Amino acid sequence: MELRFFHFYPDLMNLYGSYANLLVLRRALEQLGHRVTVEAVLPGEAADLSGADFLYMGAGTERRQKFALADFARFGGDVRRAAEDGCAMVFAGTAMELLGASVTDAEGTVYDGIALGDFTSVQGRRRFVEDVYGKTDLFDDPIVGFMNKCARISGVTTPLLTSLSMGFGNEAERGPEGFHRGNVFASELTGPLLVKNPRLLEAVAAAILDRRGSPAPLPRDDWAEAAYAVTEEQLRLRAQGK
Amino acid sequence: MRKVLAILVCKLGRFVGKLVGKGSSLPGKAALRICPDILGRVQLPPTVIAVTGSNGKTSTVEMIAAILRADGRRVIYNKEGSNQIEGVTTLILTHAGLSGRVDADVLLIESDERYAAHTFRFFHPTHFVITNLYRDQLTRNGHPEWVYDAILPALPPETELILNADDPLSSCFGRGREQVTWFGLELSAISLDGPTGAYRDGTYCPVCGGAMTYGFVHYNHIGDYRCSRCGHRRHEPNYAVTALDLDGGSLTLDGTYTVPLAFRSIYNVYNILAAWSVCRRCGVEGGRAAEVLGGYVLLNGRMQTFRLGGRHGTLLTSKHENSIAYDTNLRYIAARKQPCGVLVIVDAVSRKYFTSETSWLWDIDFDLLNTDTVEEVVLSGRYCNDLAERFSFSALPREKWRVVPDITDAAERLKTSGTGELFVVTCFSDRDKLLSLTEREA
Numbered sequence: 001m002e003l004r005f006f007h008f009y010p011d012l013m014n015l016y017g018s019y020a021n022l023l024v025l026r027r028a029l030e031q032l033g034h035r036v037t038v039e040a041v042l043p044g045e046a047a048d049l050s051g052a053d054f055l056y057m058g059a060g061t062e063r064r065q066k067f068a069l070a071d072f073a074r075f076g077g078d079v080r081r082a083a084e085d086g087c088a089m090v091f092a093g094t095a096m097e098l099l100g101a102s103v104t105d106a107e108g109t110v111y112d113g114i115a116l117g118d119f120t121s122v123q124g125r126r127r128f129v130e131d132v133y134g135k136t137d138l139f140d141d142p143i144v145g146f147m148n149k150c151a152r153i154s155g156v157t158t159p160l161l162t163s164l165s166m167g168f169g170n171e172a173e174r175g176p177e178g179f180h181r182g183n184v185f186a187s188e189l190t191g192p193l194l195v196k197n198p199r200l201l202e203a204v205a206a207a208i209l210d211r212r213g214s215p216a217p218l219p220r221d222d223w224a225e226a227a228y229a230v231t232e233e234q235l236r237l238r239a240q241g242k
Numbered sequence: 243m244r245k246v247l248a249i250l251v252c253k254l255g256r257f258v259g260k261l262v263g264k265g266s267s268l269p270g271k272a273a274l275r276i277c278p279d280i281l282g283r284v285q286l287p288p289t290v291i292a293v294t295g296s297n298g299k300t301s302t303v304e305m306i307a308a309i310l311r312a313d314g315r316r317v318i319y320n321k322e323g324s325n326q327i328e329g330v331t332t333l334i335l336t337h338a339g340l341s342g343r344v345d346a347d348v349l350l351i352e353s354d355e356r357y358a359a360h361t362f363r364f365f366h367p368t369h370f371v372i373t374n375l376y377r378d379q380l381t382r383n384g385h386p387e388w389v390y391d392a393i394l395p396a397l398p399p400e401t402e403l404i405l406n407a408d409d410p411l412s413s414c415f416g417r418g419r420e421q422v423t424w425f426g427l428e429l430s431a432i433s434l435d436g437p438t439g440a441y442r443d444g445t446y447c448p449v450c451g452g453a454m455t456y457g458f459v460h461y462n463h464i465g466d467y468r469c470s471r472c473g474h475r476r477h478e479p480n481y482a483v484t485a486l487d488l489d490g491g492s493l494t495l496d497g498t499y500t501v502p503l504a505f506r507s508i509y510n511v512y513n514i515l516a517a518w519s520v521c522r523r524c525g526v527e528g529g530r531a532a533e534v535l536g537g538y539v540l541l542n543g544r545m546q547t548f549r550l551g552g553r554h555g556t557l558l559t560s561k562h563e564n565s566i567a568y569d570t571n572l573r574y575i576a577a578r579k580q581p582c583g584v585l586v587i588v589d590a591v592s593r594k595y596f597t598s599e600t601s602w603l604w605d606i607d608f609d610l611l612n613t614d615t616v617e618e619v620v621l622s623g624r625y626c627n628d629l630a631e632r633f634s635f636s637a638l639p640r641e642k643w644r645v646v647p648d649i650t651d652a653a654e655r656l657k658t659s660g661t662g663e664l665f666v667v668t669c670f671s672d673r674d675k676l677l678s679l680t681e682r683e684a
Contacts, residue, residue, distance in 0.1 A: 017604025067451030191601025
């Protein structure tokens with residue numbers, strides 16, 4: 001089966017290995033025999049999202065996030081319609097904030113988001129830079145990752161991580177984190193969160209494949225599983241104060 | 243009175259600390275508690291040089307000190323690890339009389355980039371050298387622009403900035419300022435046409451987000467950039483490396499002084515250039531500065547050699563969480579053009595704090611090791627699986643890399659798995675785990 005992916009702003013929004021999320025997803029689907037094309041969406045250049053199977057945007061600095069938003073606004077309607085249509089998408093790190101109603105920077109300037117969700121992000125002078133260990137309703141395995149943000153996010157009623165035992169969530173220490181609705185996955189976890197969490201990779205792949213009526217389990221990635229086991233143990237022990 | 247007490251406590255604390263081998267930040271911390279504005283109450287030397295940036299701080303400071311001392315100046319400076327306000331306070335008060343007068347011609351400070359504004363709240367450097375700003379220690383620093391915003395308040399208008407013309411981000415410090423001296427590396431044999439690496443932070447302008455074009459690049463996104471939208475561009479350097487022969491091991495400063503390179507790394511070139519620029523600004527004659535730089539061997543040498551079994555090895559210390567440091571060392575290995583093995587160790591991400599964060603591995607351009615001369619790459623340490631996952635997406639053929647989790651087992655294997663040079667790429671936090679298994683060379 002042909003799968004059509006869109007990668008928003010691959011150089012602009014690519015903090016700390018964000019691109020790896022797309023690599024690992026693509027490889028897993030190709031191993032199942034699918035043909036995956038990835039189209040880069042660049043600022044100011046035309047893109048036709050119709051027929052998309054997956055949309056992705058990675059993390060960027062606060063300034064680059066605003067540069068990205070200035071362009072991304074034109075895709076707001078298309079992305080919302082794609083979400084309603086069940087298109088799978090991952091918005092990682094600061095890209096998550098663009099899905100909300102607004103982003104307020106540390107100086108107080110308010111930028112409109114694409115309002116796919118009705119949450120708001122307010123950036124400040126304090127940065128949350130820390131390991132994260134949390135739970136999701138999607139599967140049993142804990143989620144591991146790294147937070148690197150300066151925003152407090154209010155108004156999320158359907159978080160991706162329902163609670164954390166380590167790290168700052170959307171708006172509270174150890175509170176819920178991220179946003180999940182239908183096949184839209186968003187999290188402030190920065191970097192290759194789909195590499196670090198094989199179950200989350202499976203959940204995203206399932207969202208893509210189920211929509212096309214072709215569900216199949218992903219091949220096992222031994223290195224990723226072993227890496228997850230080490231980090232999960234390290235963070236669990238840390239969260240338990242050991 | 244509090245001033246005198248703070249100075250006394252600091253001096254006493256430093257004396258005792260030296261006896262028991264303790265670090266140099268505690269006495270300063272105690273002094274700051276007694277007299278929080280003590281650094282505003284002391285009489286500093288006429289020249290105060292600060293050095294900060296993502297890479298090269300310590301080496302640059304050491305070279306500046308060596309040149310200025312050879313020029314007959316009395317220089318005091320802080321050693322690695324004491325580059326926040328407490329360590330700086332210890333340095334200053336230890337060399338102050340009870341009146342608060344610091345007995346030196348030059349105060350030279352390596353400053354932590356994130357806390358520079360805090361350190362320089364009560365006094366301002368006469369010269370501020372910023373070596374570069376790029377992805378480094380995300381688990382403390384957030385990201386380079388966050389660090390930029392943290393440094394900015396530490397740069398009052400009267401301070402002369404000495405900036406890297408080739409770095410699109412840290413060069414922004416010079417925008418709208420008058421007292422700026424630029425240093426840069428001109429087009430040379432190592433220059434490339436455009437940015438390289440696993441990610442492209444130089445694709446877009448840090449000022450306006452416009453697309454940038456490059457005349458040449460020396461490594462990653464460091465080179466001759468120009469924004470097509472707002473005009474942010476590389477400044478013409480006031481001080482420059484005008485010719486560079488990394489293979490032969492020499493560089494030419496300002497078209498006149500040719501200096502041999504003890505360590506043939508692009509980093510070393512920029513550190514030399516930064517030190518040269520500030521020393522020239524401080525009035526050191528070119529011939530004298532070049533003479534010192536030519537005979538200079540890095541005190542905190544990041545390159546050590548050893549023997550492992552019958553094999554000769556070189557340790558290339560690469561800061562974890564700093565992809566450009568890794569890239570530089572990987573490029574060094576590829577440029578040696580001799581059959582070799584490579585051992586990459588990621589066991590503890592940091593020696594100073596806990597983290598299990600490995601995102602930065604994806605920022606490293608391991609494809610650089612995909613050469614005919616690299617015979618085998620061994621991945622080891624607690625995070626060897628993360629390394630393996632990263633390598634599974636690299637250009638290296640699967641048969642070229644293997645995973646040996648235990649560092650002792652990896653060393654054992656490497657004793658006999660090849661005969662060529664063994665390059666070990668790892669961080670301060672992990673290097674002794676390997677070095678303890680080897681015979682060190684002097």
